[in-house]
Amino acid sequence: MDQSLASTKNELIEKLGVLIESKEQMASVAARILAYLILNGKKGATFEQLVTDLCASKSTISTHLTHLHSAKRINYHTKLGDRKKYYVISPDSIIQSIDEMIEGWNHQKRIHIEIMAYKDACNCNRNNDGVSDFDLEFHKDYLVFIEEASTAILKLKEKLNARIKS
Amino acid sequence: MDQSLASTKNELIEKLGVLIESKEQMASVAARILAYLILNGKKGATFEQLVTDLCASKSTISTHLTHLHSAKRINYHTKLGDRKKYYVISPDSIIQSIDEMIEGWNHQKRIHIEIMAYKDACNCNRNNDGVSDFDLEFHKDYLVFIEEASTAILKLKEKLNARIKS
DNA sequence: CGATTGGTTCTGATTTAACCGAACTAATCG
DNA sequence: CGATTAGTTCGGTTAAATCAGAACCAATCG
Numbered sequence: 039m040d041q042s043l044a045s046t047k048n049e050l051i052e053k054l055g056v057l058i059e060s061k062e063q064m065a066s067v068a069a070r071i072l073a074y075l076i077l078n079g080k081k082g083a084t085f086e087q088l089v090t091d092l093c094a095s096k097s098t099i100s101t102h103l104t105h106l107h108s109a110k111r112i113n114y115h116t117k118l119g120d121r122k123k124y125y126v127i128s129p130d131s132i133i134q135s136i137d138e139m140i141e142g143w144n145h146q147k148r149i150h151i152e153i154m155a156y157k158d159a160c161n162c163n164r165n166n167d168g169v170s171d172f173d174l175e176f177h178k179d180y181l182v183f184i185e186e187a188s189t190a191i192l193k194l195k196e197k198l199n200a201r202i203k204s
Numbered sequence: 205m206d207q208s209l210a211s212t213k214n215e216l217i218e219k220l221g222v223l224i225e226s227k228e229q230m231a232s233v234a235a236r237i238l239a240y241l242i243l244n245g246k247k248g249a250t251f252e253q254l255v256t257d258l259c260a261s262k263s264t265i266s267t268h269l270t271h272l273h274s275a276k277r278i279n280y281h282t283k284l285g286d287r288k289k290y291y292v293i294s295p296d297s298i299i300q301s302i303d304e305m306i307e308g309w310n311h312q313k314r315i316h317i318e319i320m321a322y323k324d325a326c327n328c329n330r331n332n333d334g335v336s337d338f339d340l341e342f343h344k345d346y347l348v349f350i351e352e353a354s355t356a357i358l359k360l361k362e363k364l365n366a367r368i369k370s
Numbered sequence: 371c372g373a374t375t376g377g378t379t380c381t382g383a384t385t386t387a388a389c390c391g392a393a394c395t396a397a398t399c400g
Numbered sequence: 401c402g403a404t405t406a407g408t409t410c411g412g413t414t415a416a417a418t419c420a421g422a423a424c425c426a427a428t429c430g
Contacts, residue, residue, distance in 0.1 A: 043329070046322055053315055060229075065418060077322065079337030085377065095420045100378055121376065121427075132342065149219055156212055156243065163209070171245030176298065179363045186356035194349040201341060231388060251407065261390045266408055287398070287406065 050077055062135065067094050068102040075112060075127045082115065082124030110134065129202065136195050140188060147184050150177050216243055228301065233260050234268040241278060241293045248281065248290030276300065295368065302361050306354060313350050316343050 051073045059069035070092050075083055088099050106112045111131045114123040157172040217239045225235035236258050254265050272278045277297045280289040323338040
């Protein structure tokens with residue numbers, strides 16, 4: 039039972055690690071660290087634990103920890119009479135990646151609008167030969183989608199903020 | 205005027221290229237090819253054009269074109285009495301990347317559900333010491349978000365399918 | 371003080387992807 | 401047939417990222 043929970047945990051670290059690695063374009067070990075911390079909960083994890091459980095060298099773990107910390111993705115706390123640091127994912131790590139999603143979509147939106155303007159100009163220029171070079175409908179639909187997705191994620195952000203305050 | 209349209213085009217190829225490169229995890233030149241084709245519209249572009257306009261070697265262009273073609277991201281047509289191929293983005297290139305988004309979200313959904321189950325099990329195990337290790341609320345909210353985003357993108361897909369048929 | 375713990379920093383080694391050049395092929399033209 | 405066009409394939413180079421090992425540092429313990 040505890041045995042099977044532990045192996046579930048390892049599988050999840052792996053799966054979540056791969057996900058984070060690709061979604062956030064992050065080094066493999068860095069992503070594993072985040073996954074580990076996420077699945078380790080409030081108790082946090084020490085440097086040593088990470089080294090042994092993730093089977094990585096001290097230098098690798100150290101480098102990534104400093105990186106993640108300065109990127110405010112993780113925090114640490116200490117315990118009285120204990121030199122070790124206990125790392126946990128920072129409360130706004132989630133907020134941060136949500137903000138990145140939002141900015142990503144805004145960026146896409148701006149580009150789609152620019153492309154539409156460009157295509158429009160081209161179509162006007164060449165309508166002489168009868169056939170226009172571009173369809174614009176897709177962009178309109180895509181903008182609707184971006185709008186809906188953005189709304190959904192903003193809603194999520196609101197919920198999280200509300201919970202943090204309480 | 206035509207001058208400024210051309211430079212707008214180059215800027216857009218660059219911006220769109222970078223976007224595609226990062227969103228679809230694609231090699232730089234491959235992404236530029238797609239961007240170029242998208243901004244070149246129905247008339248298509250030839251091998252030579254890509255080589256000179258993207259300032260890449262024939263080998264690079266050749267390799268990426270075969271890749272993109274076998275991945276069904278691009279198509280080509282020919283003109284009578286002309287050995288050149290005219291490449292265009294395939295009509296379902298968009299559908300394909302939409303499908304990838306959908307699958308991506310389904311995947312995330314499955315992982316979040318697994319994590320919730322794991323955290324739940326942990327919380328039950330240790331509630332003895334009073335404090336539970338995990339909050340589960342975030343996952344619930346995130347699942348709602350995934351649901352909404354998925355709905356939005358499915359709607360987009362429906363629209364596109366409807367347009368293709370007509 | 372000397373030893374241990376907890377961690378950092380620096381210097382490669384390894385890996386991998388992306389790209390290019392050059393030699394090559396295959397079809398068409400004159 | 402020889403030359404040109406259109407494109408492919410192969411081998412090698414370069415650049416960047418990631419990780420590990422070893423030496424190092426700084427704080428604490430006995």
